Amino acid sequence: MINVIGLGYIGLPTALMLASHDVEVVGTDYNAKLVGTLNEGKTTFKEDGLDELFSQALAKGIKFTTEYQVTDTYIVSVPTPYDDFSKKVDACYVIDAVKTIMDVAPKGAVIVIESTVSPGTIDKYVRPVIEANNFVIGEDIHLVHAPERIIPGNMIYELLHNNRTIGADNVEIGEKIKTMYASFCQGDIVVTDIRTAEMTKVVENTFRAVNIAFANELAKICRHDNMDVYEIIKICNMHPRVNILQPGPGVGGHCISVDPWFLVGDYPSIAKVIDESMRTNDSMPDFVLNRVYEIMKENGLTDVSRVGLYGLTYKENVDDMRDSPTLQLLKSQKKHLAPTLKVYDPFITDDVVENQYHDLDSFLNDVDLVVVMVKHNEIKDNIEKLQNKIVLDCHNICDLPNVYHI
Numbered sequence: 001m002i003n004v005i006g007l008g009y010i011g012l013p014t015a016l017m018l019a020s021h022d023v024e025v026v027g028t029d030y031n032a033k034l035v036g037t038l039n040e041g042k043t044t045f046k047e048d049g050l051d052e053l054f055s056q057a058l059a060k061g062i063k064f065t066t067e068y069q070v071t072d073t074y075i076v077s078v079p080t081p082y083d084d085f086s087k088k089v090d091a092c093y094v095i096d097a098v099k100t101i102m103d104v105a106p107k108g109a110v111i112v113i114e115s116t117v118s119p120g121t122i123d124k125y126v127r128p129v130i131e132a133n134n135f136v137i138g139e140d141i142h143l144v145h146a147p148e149r150i151i152p153g154n155m156i157y158e159l160l161h162n163n164r165t166i167g168a169d170n171v172e173i174g175e176k177i178k179t180m181y182a183s184f185c186q187g188d189i190v191v192t193d194i195r196t197a198e199m200t201k202v203v204e205n206t207f208r209a210v211n212i213a214f215a216n217e218l219a220k221i222c223r224h225d226n227m228d229v230y231e232i233i234k235i236c237n238m239h240p241r242v243n244i245l246q247p248g249p250g251v252g253g254h255c256i257s258v259d260p261w262f263l264v265g266d267y268p269s270i271a272k273v274i275d276e277s278m279r280t281n282d283s284m285p286d287f288v289l290n291r292v293y294e295i296m297k298e299n300g301l302t303d304v305s306r307v308g309l310y311g312l313t314y315k316e317n318v319d320d321m322r323d324s325p326t327l328q329l330l331k332s333q334k335k336h337l338a339p340t341l342k343v344y345d346p347f348i349t350d351d352v353v354e355n356q357y358h359d360l361d362s363f364l365n366d367v368d369l370v371v372v373m374v375k376h377n378e379i380k381d382n383i384e385k386l387q388n389k390i391v392l393d394c395h396n397i398c399d400l401p402n403v404y405h406i
């Protein structure tokens with residue numbers, strides 16, 4: 001039986017995927033409310049195909065509990081935030097999970113860490129926890145690092161099809177865990193050592209962060225001299241070896257805006273490009289705010305309360321708001337004691353910020369300037385509703401005459 005510890009955005013789909021492929025799974029989370037919701041037969045976040053997968057896993061007998069199980073395989077998928085000041089990974093949740101596993105794990109068990117950690121974290125923080133319990137790593141307990149790669153919005157497809165990396169101290173255990181993931185994963189699964197696996201995960205997200213920062217920097221350069229960044233990127237991307245990403249109002253989520261900081265935190269005097277890229281991405285919400293003021297001035301608008309932000313989530317068609325550019329923008333705006341802008345997101349049904357709307361039409365009725373922060377399908381399908389508004393389109397999705405860009 002596999003005990004999946006942490007039933008969040010990664011742990012839950014992974015547990016469900018294993019269970020629906022005939023692996024016996026118990027999902028454990030210390031959040032009793034979350035476990036209660038799952039036990040009532042409801043999923044805890046929205047994701048294409050998740051509900052269907054949940055039904056299949058329930059039919060195959062998956063169980064959810066707050067208790068850690070006595071078993072031979074554990075998968076740890078708990079959050080790994082970073083310390084705001086030092087930028088280093090905060091492994092406290094991983095450490096706590098491994099400590100609790102050690103209270104129940106029998107000799108010979110394998111602990112698979114799926115959470116993203118910075119290179120060296122397992123050596124520095126996880127091994128000592130196991131050794132403190134007088135277990136010999138490699139004999140009494142085996143350690144594996146199997147970072148995930150799935151993208152919110154396309155998680156279920158990517159769980160099935162992405163290639164995976166498995167880091168293990170010894171190849172035999174690596175191969176055993178590879179077989180477990182191969183129960184559902186159709187991609188190639190590479191077995192390597194733990195430190196390499198830790199590094200690959202962080203490097204993959206850093207690569208994307210740096211490339212997004214490049215697009216954002218281009219947007220700023222083009223704004224400075226009134227050039228069309230989208231046309232420029234489109235043409236450049238026709239070159240066979242150029243593939244520039246899209247500028248946007250900022251970078252959010254729990255991966256691209258977090259993981260690269262681990263490298264900056266650990267190698268501050270070396271990771272210069274990464275550091276600068278992260279700062280560029282972090283500067284985008286303020287850049288948008290400045291654009292709002294410029295556009296208001298140009299159009300003779302004086303009432304900030306007639307400005308509305310469309311979208312609260314960190315990207316399109318997901319209900320995840322973690323570190324979203326809109327939240328970053330609102331935080332920054334609050335610092336200036338300015339009245340809060342109006343906000344609407346079709347995916348956020350709870351009231352989470354001031355002046356939040358729950359209906360597109362009433363939101364649009366109450367604003368003159370709309371800032372498209374997130375390119376949800378809803379707004380793409382309703383572009384005509386923006387016709388009589390002034391629009392700051394941060395994603396180049398509106399083909400209307402009254403549109404401004406970042």
Ligand code: SAJ
Binds near residue numbers: 148204315
């Ligand atoms: N963004 C841009 N411009 C772009 C692409 C993205 O501004 O051209 C923004 C998005 O709007 C969003 C942020 O970047 O705010 C991050 O979104 P994303 O779709 O690039 O990535 P995530 O954070 O949803 O998922 C990433 C993925 N990593 C890579 O693509 C290298 C995913 O495969 C990882 O599993 C995930 O991080 C993770 O958990 O680490």
